[in-house]
Amino acid sequence: MPNTAISVSDLSKKYDDRLAVSHINFEVPLGTVCGFVGPNGSGKTTTMRMLLGLITPTTGQGHILGEPIEYPDKYLSRVGAMIEGPAFYPALSGQENLMVLARLGGFPVERVQTLLEKVGLGERGKSKYKTYSLGMKQRLGIAAALLPDPKLLMLDEPTNGLDPEGIQEVRALLRDLANDGITVFVSSHLLSELEIISDHIVMLRKGEIVFAGPIGELMTKQQPTIIAKSLNYSDLSRIAEIAEKSGHHAAIRNDSVHILAPMDWAPILNKAAFDAGITLAQLAPQLPNLEETFFEMTGDK
Amino acid sequence: MFNVMRAELRKLRRPTLFLGTMGAVVFFSGLFSALLYLLIDSPQGNADRGRVISREVLALASGGVQGFSSVGGFLGIIALCVFAAQTAQEYTYGTLRNLLIRQPSRMKILAGKLISMIIFALAMIVLSAIISIATSVILAPTVDVSTELWFSPEGIEFLYTTFINVVISVIGFGIIGMVLGLLLRSPISAISLGVLWLLIVENLLVAVKNSTQSWLPGSQLSIIATGGNADVSYSHALATGGAYVAVGALVASILFVRRDVAN
Ligand SMILES: Nc1ncnc2c1ncn2[C@@H]1O[C@H](COP(=O)(O)OP(=O)(O)OP(=O)(O)O)[C@@H](O)[C@H]1O
Ligand SMILES: [Mg+2]
Numbered sequence: 132m133p134n135t136a137i138s139v140s141d142l143s144k145k146y147d148d149r150l151a152v153s154h155i156n157f158e159v160p161l162g163t164v165c166g167f168v169g170p171n172g173s174g175k176t177t178t179m180r181m182l183l184g185l186i187t188p189t190t191g192q193g194h195i196l197g198e199p200i201e202y203p204d205k206y207l208s209r210v211g212a213m214i215e216g217p218a219f220y221p222a223l224s225g226q227e228n229l230m231v232l233a234r235l236g237g238f239p240v241e242r243v244q245t246l247l248e249k250v251g252l253g254e255r256g257k258s259k260y261k262t263y264s265l266g267m268k269q270r271l272g273i274a275a276a277l278l279p280d281p282k283l284l285m286l287d288e289p290t291n292g293l294d295p296e297g298i299q300e301v302r303a304l305l306r307d308l309a310n311d312g313i314t315v316f317v318s319s320h321l322l323s324e325l326e327i328i329s330d331h332i333v334m335l336r337k338g339e340i341v342f343a344g345p346i347g348e349l350m351t352k353q354q355p356t357i358i359a360k361s362l363n364y365s366d367l368s369r370i371a372e373i374a375e376k377s378g379h380h381a382a383i384r385n386d387s388v389h390i391l392a393p394m395d396w397a398p399i400l401n402k403a404a405f406d407a408g409i410t411l412a413q414l415a416p417q418l419p420n421l422e423e424t425f426f427e428m429t430g431d432k
Numbered sequence: 433m434f435n436v437m438r439a440e441l442r443k444l445r446r447p448t449l450f451l452g453t454m455g456a457v458v459f460f461s462g463l464f465s466a467l468l469y470l471l472i473d474s475p476q477g478n479a480d481r482g483r484v485i486s487r488e489v490l491a492l493a494s495g496g497v498q499g500f501s502s503v504g505g506f507l508g509i510i511a512l513c514v515f516a517a518q519t520a521q522e523y524t525y526g527t528l529r530n531l532l533i534r535q536p537s538r539m540k541i542l543a544g545k546l547i548s549m550i551i552f553a554l555a556m557i558v559l560s561a562i563i564s565i566a567t568s569v570i571l572a573p574t575v576d577v578s579t580e581l582w583f584s585p586e587g588i589e590f591l592y593t594t595f596i597n598v599v600i601s602v603i604g605f606g607i608i609g610m611v612l613g614l615l616l617r618s619p620i621s622a623i624s625l626g627v628l629w630l631l632i633v634e635n636l637l638v639a640v641k642n643s644t645q646s647w648l649p650g651s652q653l654s655i656i657a658t659g660g661n662a663d664v665s666y667s668h669a670l671a672t673g674g675a676y677v678a679v680g681a682l683v684a685s686i687l688f689v690r691r692d693v694a695n
Contacts, residue, residue: 184536185529186692203536212533218526222446235439236534275530 166325217272436544465499504657519613
């Protein structure tokens with residue numbers, strides 16, 4: 132038994148003439164929570180579809196639980212998944228919907244009620260799916276993914292449409308599952324949503340991997356930032372100019388300048404700005420934060 | 433495959449779908465058969481397209497299943513709609529991805545779906561046979577049609593062969609519905625295209641040029657249900673209709689097995 136739940140090499144998918152996923156490589160160790168992060172359209176769903184045998188890769192290979200992705204029947208009985216949001220039959224109840232999938236996979240139907248209760252739908256299981264709120268639909272999708280009692284759980288933006296409390300609950304549920312030894316591969320377009328529970332992070336941008344590894348490694352990649360504000364909007368570009376001249380990358384965001392520089396450069400900037408006749412309204416060194424790093428890595432400069 | 437079947441039956445058992453369809457079957461089977469007797473003396477005719485089926489014909493051994501075989505085409509249209517909707521909805525609801533995650537063998541999904549829908553169609557046909565024959569038996573004496581020969585050995589044989597023919601025809605229509613559903617991936621387009629073609633285009637073509645009857649797909653399947661007619665023989669209809677269904681099914685299943693599931 133290999134110790135990777137997912138391993139992918141040179142995987143690509145071409146749609147029309149564009150590579151939606153471009154020659155990506157990454158591994159997800161067994162028993163971890165791996166956050167799969169990237170902005171809209173970066174190829175997260177496309178990657179997951181390839182891993183589940185729903186679409187054929189244009190290039191590359193992948194292995195799930197040690198089995199090649201060309202043979203989904205060898206591993207899917209041990210995989211639970213929800214791709215691109217929940218999808219169910221509106222005229223059937225939540226319970227009946229799960230029953231359909233339990234029958235299909237040959238799983239014990241007794242699990243249906245247990246799972247409905249696990250995701251907090253115990254009392255609404257008999258209502259039709261079309262009467263569910265967005266959050267309830269999302270929960271039903273998670274319950275369906277848990278039907279096979281999976282070794283690997285793949286969830287595509289499971290917290291979409293959930294309120295803060297719901298997001299907390301899903302996070303706690305995923306962490307619990309991981310503690311029981313299930314590998315969780317979960318996508319989101321917000322790193323902040325996953326950083327708390329993830330051991331591993333795979334970051335995607337425009338179909339390419341920008342980071343893949345333990346979350347600790349991501350922290351060390353972060354650069355300290357100084358945020359400067361001035362009373363006069365037109366001064367912002369002059370501040371940025373001063374920073375760039377001293378060799379520090381600077382970018383204007385909203386009403387402030389973000390400068391990649393260590394904390395002790397702040398007084399120097401202050402003096403330089405003063406000399407140039409600019410009054411700074413705020414000058415704050417900022418502790419590295421994952422979201423910032425994320426934008427550095429995935430956002431357009 | 434057995435698992436796929438059970439899962440599909442769970443969906444087909446849904447009360448609005450099951451009871452709704454069976455209700456329509458009861459209503460139309462009763463109506464078609466009743467009109468055969470109630471309009472027997474009407475100058476507009478008592479059957480399809482103003483034809484007249486006389487007392488003498490109804491009193492033959494084949495008379496008992498006359499109503500049943502004439503409702504066969506209608507059962508075919510229902511089967512087409514149900515098969516098309518049940519297949520195409522997996523695309524529009526996005527549920528196909530769930531099905532394929534639980535059963536990655538796409539041929540098994542198709543086969544299981546087909547078998548369960550055939551079971552549904554059989555229930556429909558049996559019900560229709562019971563209703564239309566019962567209606568005939570009740571109404572025949574009121575218009576002086578003798579039912580004596582209906583239950584003779586020959587009459588029973590007519591019952592069996594008509595039943596088999598209607599089953600073949602209805603399954604053929606159903607598979608065409610499934611093929612349309614797989615190709616168009618939308619219940620509304622699949623059903624409207626199918627029904628429009630069968631009820632309007634084919635009828636117009638046949639009305640304009642009667643010889644088109646011998647090669648139009650829907651006509652072949654309807655002719656199978658009635659055991660052949662004056663213009664087209666049963667074996668010709670069976671061979672031509674069978675070929676249409678087989679080619680359609682082959683193309684659609686190859687496409688289904690190969691195509692990316694990206695919605
Ligand atoms: N069936 C398809 N046909 C053509 N292009 C597609 C198809 N599916 C996805 N794409 C394209 O591939 C790219 C990646 O899409 P994908 O859905 O994988 O992104 P994503 O990371 O899941 O985004 P989101 O966060 O919005 O869900 C997008 O540019 C999208 O337009
Ligand atoms: Mg997506």
